[in-house]
Amino acid sequence: MAANTGSSRVAIPSFGGKGKLWIGLLVALMAAGIAAWGYQLTTGLIATGMRNVFSWGLYIMMFVLFVGLSAGGLIISSAPKFFHSHRYEGFARLGVLVSLACIIVAGLLILPDIGRPGRIYQFFTSPDFRSPMVWDFGIVLLYGLLNLWYLWLLTRRDLAARGSSLALGFEDTEAGRERDRTLMFWTAAVALPTAVALHSVTGWIFATQVGRGDWFSPLVAPVFIAKALVSGLGLLLIVSVLADRYTNFEVDREELTSLGKILGIFLAFHVVYLLAAERLPHSWADHFEFWAIMSNFLIGDSVYFWLWTVVGGAVPLAMLALPPLRKRVSVIFTASVLAVVGTMFEGIRLVFTGYEVANIDSAPGISLGGEYTGITTDIWATAGAYTPTLVEIAVTLGIIAFGAFIVTLGLKYVPIQRVDAEPSYATDGGKQDQ
Amino acid sequence: MTKHGLVIDQERCIGCQACAVSCKQENNVPMGQFWNRVLTEGGEKMDTPSGGYPEDGGSGSLDMQYQPTACQHCENAPCVKVCPVNATYTRDDGIVEIDYDKCIGCRYCMAACPYNARVFNWDEPEHMPEEGTGDVEARPQGVVEKCTFCSHRVDEGLDPACVVNCPADARIFGDLDDESSTVSKYIDKYETDQLLEDRGTDPNTYYISGEMSPGRPQTSDKMESELDDVSPWSDGDDDVPSKEADSAGGESSGSSHSVEGGEIPYATPAKSGGDD
Ligand code: SF4
Numbered sequence: 001m002a003a004n005t006g007s008s009r010v011a012i013p014s015f016g017g018k019g020k021l022w023i024g025l026l027v028a029l030m031a032a033g034i035a036a037w038g039y040q041l042t043t044g045l046i047a048t049g050m051r052n053v054f055s056w057g058l059y060i061m062m063f064v065l066f067v068g069l070s071a072g073g074l075i076i077s078s079a080p081k082f083f084h085s086h087r088y089e090g091f092a093r094l095g096v097l098v099s100l101a102c103i104i105v106a107g108l109l110i111l112p113d114i115g116r117p118g119r120i121y122q123f124f125t126s127p128d129f130r131s132p133m134v135w136d137f138g139i140v141l142l143y144g145l146l147n148l149w150y151l152w153l154l155t156r157r158d159l160a161a162r163g164s165s166l167a168l169g170f171e172d173t174e175a176g177r178e179r180d181r182t183l184m185f186w187t188a189a190v191a192l193p194t195a196v197a198l199h200s201v202t203g204w205i206f207a208t209q210v211g212r213g214d215w216f217s218p219l220v221a222p223v224f225i226a227k228a229l230v231s232g233l234g235l236l237l238i239v240s241v242l243a244d245r246y247t248n249f250e251v252d253r254e255e256l257t258s259l260g261k262i263l264g265i266f267l268a269f270h271v272v273y274l275l276a277a278e279r280l281p282h283s284w285a286d287h288f289e290f291w292a293i294m295s296n297f298l299i300g301d302s303v304y305f306w307l308w309t310v311v312g313g314a315v316p317l318a319m320l321a322l323p324p325l326r327k328r329v330s331v332i333f334t335a336s337v338l339a340v341v342g343t344m345f346e347g348i349r350l351v352f353t354g355y356e357v358a359n360i361d362s363a364p365g366i367s368l369g370g371e372y373t374g375i376t377t378d379i380w381a382t383a384g385a386y387t388p389t390l391v392e393i394a395v396t397l398g399i400i401a402f403g404a405f406i407v408t409l410g411l412k413y414v415p416i417q418r419v420d421a422e423p424s425y426a427t428d429g430g431k432q433d434q
Numbered sequence: 435m436t437k438h439g440l441v442i443d444q445e446r447c448i449g450c451q452a453c454a455v456s457c458k459q460e461n462n463v464p465m466g467q468f469w470n471r472v473l474t475e476g477g478e479k480m481d482t483p484s485g486g487y488p489e490d491g492g493s494g495s496l497d498m499q500y501q502p503t504a505c506q507h508c509e510n511a512p513c514v515k516v517c518p519v520n521a522t523y524t525r526d527d528g529i530v531e532i533d534y535d536k537c538i539g540c541r542y543c544m545a546a547c548p549y550n551a552r553v554f555n556w557d558e559p560e561h562m563p564e565e566g567t568g569d570v571e572a573r574p575q576g577v578v579e580k581c582t583f584c585s586h587r588v589d590e591g592l593d594p595a596c597v598v599n600c601p602a603d604a605r606i607f608g609d610l611d612d613e614s615s616t617v618s619k620y621i622d623k624y625e626t627d628q629l630l631e632d633r634g635t636d637p638n639t640y641y642i643s644g645e646m647s648p649g650r651p652q653t654s655d656k657m658e659s660e661l662d663d664v665s666p667w668s669d670g671d672d673d674v675p676s677k678e679a680d681s682a683g684g685e686s687s688g689s690s691h692s693v694e695g696g697e698i699p700y701a702t703p704a705k706s707g708g709d710d
Pocket residue numbers: 504505506507508511512513514530546547548549550551552580635
């Protein structure tokens with residue numbers, strides 16, 4: 001289309017009516033989020049549904065989700081580069097853009113959760129290196145910068161060719177391409193272990209805690225990796241299908257189907273294998289008869305469990321496995337949405353399993369530090385209960401809208417697609433097919 | 435080295451809540467929050483036993499015990515290890531304390547504490563009366579707070595407020611590293627538990643159940659270590675309680691209950707020690 005220069009193009013040359021509406025919606029959500037956060041800053045975290053027994057809520061649940069979501073793009077774009085393959089080249093830039101947006105959302109979600117955000121600098125002035133939160137802070141920061149660098153590295157030659165100021169004075173030269181090729185390989189080589197570390201460390205925030213029920217399990221970190229693969233790839237597929245539909249970004253159908261298949265494999269590994277590995281020992285130990293063990297193993301007990309294993313696991317897995325279905329874009333899209341929703345509920349469930357039951361629950365219990373809005377006027381509780389308030393929901397939506405805004409701007413200003421399907425570091429300047 | 439610890443004799447505890455209330459007053463604890471709670475182990479509700487009455491074919495298994503619960507001052511304290519900014523730390527004398535100027539309010543420590551000993555100031559803390567109570571400065575909104583073993587009193591050689599104000603002498607404070615302290619002796623002699631021992635947090639708070647101890651040995655509000663001139667354990671030569679010590683009984687511990695002589699510390703006369 002219009003913005004087609006040389007070998008690359010941006011997905012959104014200019015915003016049309018619908019585009020402006022979309023931007024308007026995002027800006028409105030962000031404004032509402034800022035207002036809600038302002039309100040929360042003046043009243044304190046009493047404006048949230050969190051209390052002394054249930055002291056982490058929606059912000060942390062969504063932090064966990066978005067850390068996971070940030071995995072897909074970076075892995076899909078760096079894994080092939082690492083193995084010198086050109087597979088999924090069409091998704092590389094969009095993938096890194098989505099990863100970057102997600103990790104920014106994750107990082108921002110921590111801010112409203114902090115009681116005194118003005119003191120965050122203490123992470124630098126007085127860190128305790130025993131704390132998994134310090135490790136996570138470091139790795140989230142590193143991961144964000146890595147994504148930013150990678151996106152720029154992937155696109156700077158095209159940015160330069162387009163005369164964009166985002167090239168930061170970089171020039172597209174023959175020698176430069178050669179160097180970029182090496183840089184990309186090394187970036188990919190760093191990105192993969194960083195991604196693994198990011199998800200493991202985020203898992204260890206929970207997995208190291210002896211006082212919160214199921215959190216204390218060595219399986220949490222591997223499960224976080226699996227969740228990240230499932231939800232991250234799911235989100236990348238969702239965004240690419242949407243971008244294909246609403247912008248000039250074009251998805252290679254064959255690659256899309258192939259990624260859909262990979263999503264199916266991730267889902268099978270996560271939901272079928274890891275879940276079984278997690279559940280079987282407990283079912284076996286808690287029950288005596290063969291059928292009692294089996295039914296406890298196969299049939300979960302909570303709504304969350306069903307929401308994520310069946311709706312977020314079994315159903316999308318079936319959709320992606322059945323040959324007549326799995327090639328349809330609509331099927332891949334729906335399965336991806338379900339996978340992301342399933343992962344979200346799994347994260348929510350994890351936080352609930354930690355706080356729902358108090359280790360010492362004798363009456364009168366634990367002082368809440370404020371009544372549970374609308375539920376009780378008592379300051380005592382012997383178990384945790386949590387419902388997010390409108391303030392929390394507004395702040396969270398505002399931050400997510402900011403992430404969507406970043407992706408939208410990326411589609412507008414960063415050449416997200418190479419038009420010539422040529423591998424970016426083979427014989428450059430090859431055939432021009434558009 | 436000193437390692438402060440607390441022994442709570444659940445057989446002596448009468449569930450009067452005096453420790454919970456004096457803690458709240460002494461430490462200016464905001465409305466809606468408690469650092470120290472007296473829990474009822476037994477029935478569903480406070481002050482109710484579990485089991486059935488011994489009549490009309492009932493099981494006669496009524497059972498109830500009080501478990502005063504505050505920060506356990508764990509040796510391997512998960513709250514200290516998780517605090518990203520070193521706001522929660524262990525003092526040299528074993529007390530786990532929070533530097534409220536450093537705390538960013540991330541509440542990771544609340545997730546880490548298996549005892550739910552920590553509370554967070556969700557809004558602007560309210561005090562009754564407004565100017566506050568006790569000798570400790572109020573904490574602001576947005577930080578976590580908890581029992582400090584009354585470190586401000588301990589630093590002045592006084593026992594914690596909850597210890598001094600326990601009318602049943604069920605709370606005994608002292609130095610666990612000193613073998614001759616009452617706390618060490620009681621842990622040695624009586625059946626004691628640490629809460630949630632299986633979590634490996636190794637609390638410095640011990641609970642006596644089973645046989646009743648003679649309780650806190652002196653009536654001053656000073657710490658035992660500040661009273662060494664009249665230490666109940668010292669008969670001049672060594673620090674071991676003398677076996678043939680004279681008859682049992684302190685004025686507050688006058689238990690009907692037989693404990694070998696000598697194991698019972700006599701009450702020292704109240705010394706004029708003060709808050710200020
Ligand atoms: S009881 Fe809780 S707050 Fe106190 S030291 Fe142990 S873990 Fe920390």
